[in-house]
Amino acid sequence: MKNYIYLPIVCERGQYTTLTTSTLLNLFNQKHPYMRTFICSFLVIAMFVSSTSCNNTSGKKPGASEYSENSAESASHIIEYTNLIVDMSNKHNSYLEDVVNNTTKLEEALKHPNDHYRFITINKPFSAPDFHQFNQKVKIDEPVKELSSPDKKFFKDSITKYQGLFATMQATNNRMHEYITAEDYKDDKGSKGYAIIDTLRGQIAQLYSLKSAIVKKVEVVADASEQIILKDSPLKEYIIAMKKDMGNIRSFIDLLGSEEKYAGIEAKAKAQYDSLEKAQAEHAQINIDNAKKANEDHSFNTFYDDFHKLLLNARKRMRDAGEKGHFESYDLESLDSDYDSLVRDYNNFNS
Template sequence: MKFPIKLLVVAVAISFTACKSGNKKDNETKTKTEYADAGNDDANEIVEYNNVLVGLTDKNNAYLKRMDENLQKLAKGLANPNDRFAFIGIVSPYSSSDLSHSKLKPETPPSALSSDDQKYFKENVAGLNETLTKIKDTYKSLDDYIKAEDWKDDKSAKGNKLIDSIYSMSKTYYKYDENLLAKLEVIGDDAERIVLKTHPLKEYIFAMKDDRKAVGDFNKLIVGSKNFKADEDKIKSAYEALVAQNTKHTEMDAPDATKFPSKDGSFKTFNESFKDYLIEAKKAIRDASAAGKLTEDHAEDLIRKYDYMRTTYNYFVD
């Protein structure tokens, strides 16, 4: 058993210090929320809060990934506890410290947000934190159970129950995670386009943002498909649109390296990460077409490739 596949509906994670300019909505941007006409100060505050929340969920998800790897090993060991190597080499997962230097905290949404949105973020962040704390406490109980070798007394019953409990709570955790990032995806995008309005590299940033949005939508389509055969034509059509988009942006003239050192290389790296995703998607579609469904391994690979696109995007904007 594994943690639920996270679709990574990732909000824009732009470096707050990279772009602080502009004060009105870009006339190229379609209004999506009340924040599309926000002033520069409010937009910057929303983008900063966006980054703080994305940083929190990234840190938590890295921790949960390490925990999931341990749980799979522990479940295997509990199924065969007589194996003297069953629980060897399993190191308790650690949660890295908060490296954010922002004055904003996840628990306290900025006043730039509406009262309804502030309430929404407060409730979901509280739920996220509470659920993660319960998961950590339960894992600690499981760790103590293994160290005390209590599985010898109950034939692994309590250990398996604790693992099932963690997996159950993880579903609740990822629901809060999804709520937060889905809301940020819209709010953060509107605010960020205001901040970037007069940025000299906005053409490239917007192109990369559009690429990430398109790939995110494709991921939700293919990974979330309940019936691949029924969705196959739609998925293949969406894939061809991604190929065309990647080709268009790859053919863009790179940023002037004399004016923007290293930006030409990082733009190329982003486009290559997009191409790598397309290669993985092509394999996934081929295999799913033959088998009638997408495998979990392909789903995880697509999500991993998509997440790497976010990393290469951040290299460019940092």
């Protein structure tokens, strides 16, 4: 079974959010510094495939019924393909976030053209190339045959468009850094710089709008396939527990960043924290005999150790927010980083 069965991995950070270009640009144009930081650290981050999917056995999602009669092997092939999409999303996360942050830095630097330090701190982000194993049969731009014809067309068209948009955005980002390196802002009083910023933000808005649609489709397809694989899987209990916990943690972190004043959400945040603490204690005690047989006991234990660390971090930052009256951007970023660790733990469990 371990030789060919694949289980869905998930994207790091953030639930998927449908953002139109105009909506995202309006958010970018918010003048309040809290809102600007909130956008960079939460909304403009890759999407997370719904954490409750494998726990939904009472009904099928729209579009999922056509896969319900697949064999476990066919379902595994579909998930192997959708995992490539999630991998791509995860690899692009930090790059896109850095580009967004750099547009804000450049925007501020252009207001102070004689302050050289503001410009030299705008570092060009690194984007790791996509490497494929020499014997890898499944490719992201070639949807597997087990997908329905409409879904194959959707993924083929959408991934091609996304990759093209991403390459265009990278080229624009390169132009921005050439502009900074040549110090051309001294010649044009920042006009080209502001134009590049607007172009980059528009391209990133398009990327996230398209990525949202892709990940929603991944969720539907992977959900149906996952239910087939988990039906008789000895690892089902662990996977359901971890995915449910990740979904609740994500909602908790999102709540903490949803209001400028902590007092407005403090009671709800404490209630969610208590619920998470209870879940961590219960799920960490799940019998791991089946996980040991699959050599996944270490990954499972690591997940709940990291979950405990996240709770300790959250408790500290909630106390600080209560004293200051609000969460700082670095508080949310720290919790996002802890969440990313859980996603990696979960993906390691399924690798």
